Amino acid sequence: MGDRPRRIAHLDMDAFYASVELLRYPELRGQPVVIGGGRNAVPETLPDGTRRFARLRDYVGRGVVTTSTYEARALGVFSAMGMMKAAQLAPDAFLLPTDFDAYRHYSRLFKDAVHTFTDRIEDRGIDEIYVDLTDLEGESRALGSRIKAAVRQATGLTCSIAIAPNKLLAKIGSELDKPDGLTILAMADLESRIWPLAAKKVNGIGPRASERLDSIGIYTVGDLAAADLGLLQEHFGRKYAAWLARIARGLDERVVVVSSEPKSMSRETTFERDMHVHKDRAVLTPALTALCERLAGDLARKGYSGRTVGVKIKFADFKVVTRDLSLPEALADAASIRRAAGACLKRVLLDRRIRLIGVRVSALERAIESKSLAVPTQGLLPFDC
The missing domain is CATH 3.30.1490.100 (DNA polymerase, Y-family, little finger domain)
Structure with a gap:
């Protein structure tokens, strides 16, 4: 890669499972929709050709939400939430069953589209990837726009991309302008775009760690950057405290791992x-x-x-x-x-x-x-x- 500065992209499909379902059921666009129902949630086709959809209020069982549209998320319904709790928050939301075969199909399509640009891709699951763009020619925003257009053409779906100096900032950045976002971050943007964010926005700082940070007066990434290392070690231990101090300064040396044989x-x-x-x-x-x-x-x-x-x-x-x-x-x-x-x-x-x-x-x-x-x-x- 020579002396070129690193350019790492994180591409995240927007509300992936729900977006695939909306391709199939376009009449639900703009509506709160929850994915995760069973066979009883399969839409019924009526004699006039229209479809009748199940509602979340009618759900009975112990299932969990697989994902939801942004309209449902605005009502407080998120993935991994118990379905019965979701029904209390959004009883009128539409309920659809999961279709993993369809999701895997569209996953292959969007990844194949990105592979036309480079093979330097790290697969992070069905709906997200890291891409090392360091060796590609072109300005970052133009390159990101071309990748987004290729994904849209291949799938009919939108994605959000952030291009940054490392994986940490790219991951955070892909959430900043969702949906259909394109975010370009440099280390110079740390203070203005990353430090004002809540600490829990960093991948690896979960709810419990966030609560502990709150308890010692650390609410944002900027607060974390200014925190005394000894204080962090007292509450989180040496290893996790050192990691918190690094990520608050936007430091991440991890490489994009391209491996055809995962362990x-x-x-x-x-x-x-x-x-x-x-x-x-x-x-x-x-x-x-x-x-x-x-x-x-x-x-x-x-x-x-x-x-x-x-x-x-x-x-x-x-x-x-x-x-x-x-x-x-x-x-x-x-x-x-x-x-x-x-x-x-x-x-x-x-x-x-x-x-x-x-x-x-x-x-x-x-x-x-x-x-x-x-x-x-x-x-x-x-x-x-």
């Missing part, structure tokens, strides 16, 4: 509040199931299966516990991943509130090389006891 794939979610193992099982259990389903979708999209399943639990006190289970043969389907994750959870002492759960599949191999595995049913998960 593992994972999904995790941080809850809006700390969850009680028993009292909040109606949220925890569906959230774990949804993670397994999304992870299975990632594996299927990339053509992998894995021999080891692991879980990650972060408790309210920030202690992280992981457990792994190695299997005789590789697996890739959601049901098998969930059963194996349940077996891992049985080896965790769940004696404190939970702020994050994650599921990982490792020891990957190409799915064509593996056989299906019937994992014995493990019974109820610990959250259900």
Whole structure:
């Protein structure tokens, strides 16, 4: 890359699952729509050709919101929220089922469009990627506009892109002008565009860490940049405090990782509040199931299966516990991943509130090389006891 300054883009599809559904149901554009219903949420075609859609107020069950349109988000409905809570906030919102086959199809389309510009792409999931633009010719804004146009032409969908000196700023920047945004950031923009943001806007500062920062008078990224390192170490420990100090100054040396053979794939979610193992099982259990389903979708999209399943639990006190289970043969389907994750959870002492759960599949191999595995049913998960 020579002496050229780094140009890293973060591309994030706008409300991806919901936007794919709006291609199919354009009459719902501009309406609050929630994705995550089951078979009962499949629209009904009436004799006159119009469609009747389910409403969120009619939902009954323990499911969680997969995603929502911006109109629903304005009402307080976000991904990973319990569906029943969402129904209280937006009872008149339209409800649609998830269609992961369609989402994977459009994911391939938008990534293929970006590949026409460069192969320096890091896949971060079904709806987002990092792109190293350092070696490409052209001014950043013009280049970003060309990529956005290519994605729009290939999919009919909009995306938001930020181009910055590193992955940290690119990730933050892609949220600044959503939807359909194009944001160009330089280190000189740190004080005016990044420091005024709430600290929780930084990827890696979750709700609990944000609460702790609030408790010591640190509300914005700028406050964090001005904070005493000793104070941060006292409340967060040396390693996390050092990371907080670096990100507040916009420093990030991570490279765009281009790898055709990943070692593992994972999904995790941080809850809006700390969850009680028993009292909040109606949220925890569906959230774990949804993670397994999304992870299975990632594996299927990339053509992998894995021999080891692991879980990650972060408790309210920030202690992280992981457990792994190695299997005789590789697996890739959601049901098998969930059963194996349940077996891992049985080896965790769940004696404190939970702020994050994650599921990982490792020891990957190409799915064509593996056989299906019937994992014995493990019974109820610990959250259900």
